[in-house]
Amino acid sequence: MFILFIQGRNYDFYLARQKDLRIFAEVLSLYHMKKQELYDKIVSIFEEKMPVAETELHYNNPFELLVAVILSAQCTDKRVNMITPALLHDYPTAEAMALATPEVIYEYIKSVSYPNNKSKHLVGMAQKLIKDFGGEVPGTMEELTSLPGVGRKTANVIMSVVFSKAAMAVDTHVFRVSHRIGLVPQRCTTPYSVEMELTKHLPDEVIPKAHHWLILHGRYVCTAQRPKCKDCYLKEVCKSFPKESLISK
Numbered sequence: 001m002f003i004l005f006i007q008g009r010n011y012d013f014y015l016a017r018q019k020d021l022r023i024f025a026e027v028l029s030l031y032h033m034k035k036q037e038l039y040d041k042i043v044s045i046f047e048e049k050m051p052v053a054e055t056e057l058h059y060n061n062p063f064e065l066l067v068a069v070i071l072s073a074q075c076t077d078k079r080v081n082m083i084t085p086a087l088l089h090d091y092p093t094a095e096a097m098a099l100a101t102p103e104v105i106y107e108y109i110k111s112v113s114y115p116n117n118k119s120k121h122l123v124g125m126a127q128k129l130i131k132d133f134g135g136e137v138p139g140t141m142e143e144l145t146s147l148p149g150v151g152r153k154t155a156n157v158i159m160s161v162v163f164s165k166a167a168m169a170v171d172t173h174v175f176r177v178s179h180r181i182g183l184v185p186q187r188c189t190t191p192y193s194v195e196m197e198l199t200k201h202l203p204d205e206v207i208p209k210a211h212h213w214l215i216l217h218g219r220y221v222c223t224a225q226r227p228k229c230k231d232c233y234l235k236e237v238c239k240s241f242p243k244e245s246l247i248s249k
């Protein structure tokens with residue numbers, strides 16, 4: 001009798017647990033579906049409103065883009081575009097830049113942020129391109145991040161723009177806009193975790209363009225201080241609307 005009682009209790013417990021697990025699975029799938037629906041909606045809105053989305057850095061070849069992206073760290077694209085014409089006129093290739101000294105390069109780039117470090121990085125990057133990659137810009141994360149001045153974000157930009165790979169560079173705009181819209185959860189507190197979350201939900205073929213969508217949206221609409229929520233075409237689906245619009249008044 002006692003054994004039957006225990007077995008009965010265990011069985012009830014087992015059924016209750018199964019029910020809990022079923023509910024948990026349903027909630028999880030609902031959450032995932034809603035999340036994916038949000039992604040699909042955002043992609044379709046951006047496709048319609050911003051069919052062409054490209055980097056605003058000026059460049060003619062992969063080497064020029066790599067130089068510009070290294071210079072753009074903590075600096076505006078506008079400022080970088082002002083200084084690259086003279087620099088790349090005099091040092092148009094990895095071969096030419098590898099022979100320069102950081103002191104000479106510094107004179108060309110002194111109006112950008114961190115010119116001391118960046119001039120050393122540019123010369124070091126050019127020398128490594130010659131030594132290890134035949135003067136060509138490589139296309140993998142491992143190879144790119146072996147170059148001085150090239151971190152994960154810069155490598156992702158090069159892989160995405162030059163090699164059309166499904167690489168998502170997370171800068172300050174991508175980080176902020178992804179959080180505000182609700183594309184990534186609050187627990188994503190690092191650029192790497194935001195990158196992982198975005199690449200998990202976005203289709204591979206869309207990722208290179210999505211990087212520019214989020215940057216351009218952050219630069220001109222969903223700005224850090226006063227986001228233009230009322231004019232924003234994402235307000236219908238944005239998690240932060242109208243909260244941000246009230247703050248930005």
Ligand code: SF4
Binds near residue numbers: 180228230241244
């Ligand atoms: S509604 Fe406001 S917070 Fe949301 S994406 Fe647009 S500008 Fe940013």
